[in-house]
Amino acid sequence: MSEPVMLPAAQESAHPVWRGRTDGNERGDTRRLFDVVRTGTARVPGAPVLLGFCCDAGVLRNQGRAGAAGGPHEIRRALAGAPAHGLEAFHDGGDVICADGDLEAAQQALARAVAAELARGAFTLVLGGGHEIAWGTWQGLRAHLDARGDNGRVLVLNLDAHFDLRTARPGSSGTPFDQIAEACRARGQRFEYSCLGVSRLGNTAALFAHADALGVHYVEDVLMQERHLDARLEALRARIDAVDHVYLTIDLDVLPAAVMPAVSAPAAYGVPLPVVEAVVELVRASGKLRVADLAEFNPLYDRDGCGARAAARLAYRLLA
Template sequence: MDKHHISLIGVPLDYGQSRRGVDMGPSAIRYAGALKRLESIGHTVTDEGDIQVSAVEKTEQDTNLKNLDEVVTANTELAGKVADVIKQGKFPLVLGGDHSIAIGTLSGLSTTYKNLGVIWYDAHADMNTAETSPSGNIHGMPLAVAMGLGHERLVNILQGGQKVKPENVVIIGARSVDPGERQLIKEKKIKVFTMHEIDRDGMTAVMNEAIEYLRNRNVDGVHLSLDLDGLDPLYTPGVGTPVAGGISYRESHLAMEMLEDSGMITSAEFVEVNPILDEKNKTADVAVGLMGSLFGEKLI
């Protein structure tokens, strides 16, 4: 296992969706012992604190892009922070917050990585735009934004245009995909492993194929964007958009262990932990456990 200098970056943002409480996610993950867990494995960890998010009542400047100003402001600051951490040779580990924060994370990473691979571990594709979104919630749009699709203020954070090539994206665990997203997945030929493939072939086969796929793309880094609703709500009840029939606790640890063994992960984020909806911080505990497996924690 490679030893990392990890920078924890909290993003208490809940403006990308409609259910309050996910802004407390970074605190819940810290309370669950993220820093001590990573240090116990042998990594050096610096807690960079939280990105400043203004505490204002949610506004709806555009019914198809809810809270656009707040989401742009927070993600612009996050992008700059991630870019700085990368320049210092540290591993950025971002704690959410809703999944709209991936816009900032990927924008920051794109300053260094020019052929970045992305593993999107999620029940949802998050590839809507203002035109296709049923809700107008920006947390359902970050992957489309990263590929250069969407409102110019989101697409052009930190630097203009596409941050991630569609052919460098792998979605794992999808089971709730909107019609517009389905069409875009087909148009862009996105690599997607739905629950059908996981059930049929097993997580080992899925992860082996995902890892090999990205290696064949000659990526210069791989970002893991893990939404806790990728797991079945039995294991992660504290999420805003739970979808039954998801990835199991043990399958998720196996996936993280295989990613650690691959040595390809260069940044990560864990998002959508909502303590208000949780049961005794269970979802944050799962997030920290998965971090342990991703960063080399072994049973023996």
């Protein structure tokens, strides 16, 4: 198998992704994200970082629809023209490319890239790619905390229609949180996993039983509607207060298919975008969010760029 490639953002094709409308003839601050993004090796202290995980090997192993490897490019393209609104700078750290289906090598490469950015003190947002991204992102966070001797409690918060707790190996887009559970058990650490937006029709009885056996906290999609928002946020706030660090991962198939058609498994019911966004804002405001990722965006199944814009909106809320 070939080694995964870390492609710097500066090595764009002939059609650069960071470009958009210029309103230089208008008054006031007209900057957009393509104006404030940095793609070089120099870092602005405290500025957030984007990484891409161009991989759908895990989706294919999980019998899903290929195409998520193209997600990072299209989310960036949708982000480029968003107004900066006071965001002075952020970095595009480039892409991890999964070569020849070698998922495990790509996940290790992602883990190293995440750990390196966190060591620089940068909030890191990873754009996927399938939900196999989670095993790489979590390992990067864990390596960073271990290097600091930090044994604080880590909440893995997943907005997702699926538990992704499958026990089959090798790993896939359906296994990352079971892999994290195994790693926590081997380390003698608590597995603190909260999955919000679970679909009863998207998970077998065996998966619900496995989640219960692992002590997973979960809320089904029928209880994650706008009328439930105050109660959900209050409960989440208490859960965040009890930990030291949060890793937020959003599988975009948690959104209704009308909002997010561009995933491997579109949701017939789903969690409304305003609810997902409110959760993002609460977690971001907690000061405990260390790393986040967006998973499963598949541009091959998008309609008029609607899915890309929804994903970009969530990425924007995480970066701003």
